[in-house]
Amino acid sequence: MSTPTVLDATAMLRGAGLRVTNTRVAVIETLQDMPHSGVDALVPRVELRVPTTSRQAVYNALGDLVGAGLVRRIEPAGHPGLYELRVGDNHHHIVCQRCGAVADVECVTGHAPCLTPGDTGGFDLAEAEVTFWGVCADCTATSTATASAAVPAATH
Known part of the structure; x- marks a missing residue:
């Protein structure tokens, strides 16, 4: 059994030309722990890492991460959008x-x-x-x- 690789969220963001924010880092780290998660599952976990964040900030971070190609959004029929780090x-x-x-x-x-x-x-x-x-x-x-x-x- 292999140990999952710990991602360097800061390096990922900088490599994609995105500003490093606490919410973006927390979203990446949370998605590493919880792949295929929707916003409802992500928000409380991100708030544990960044108590001052908001639901809207998580939505914005996800949009930025998807736009930069760091996160993939999938939309199974009849389900809310889900996010994962496995891209490309x-x-x-x-x-x-x-x-x-x-x-x-x-x-x-x-x-x-x-x-x-x-x-x-x-x-x-x-x-x-x-x-x-x-x-x-x-x-x-x-x-x-x-x-x-x-x-x-x-x-x-």
Whole structure:
């Protein structure tokens, strides 16, 4: 099992030409701990690191980070926007239809754009964004346990 790399948020911001602010650093550090998080989950965690920040400051930081290519925003159908630090590698996502958990899925064919439509309409394809849907292992285990518990015991 490998240890996750600790990101240098300050270096990331400077490398992207962004001003280093406490909120931006806290958003990056929080996303490292909580990939695929929405604003509702991020704000309280960022506030723990920067008590003087605001919800609007977190939104602004996310917008700046997405604009600079440091953060990716994904929008699974029926879910609020989610953010992650993993950018530029053409990976996809799988979403649990029960609990909404999101996980990364590597490119399905190994090279961009992963899928090729029959007609590109004149577009030069760069990548495909694929979202797989299913039931996560935790929800499957819960369903199996619930179903087993619901089976009535034989009467004598």
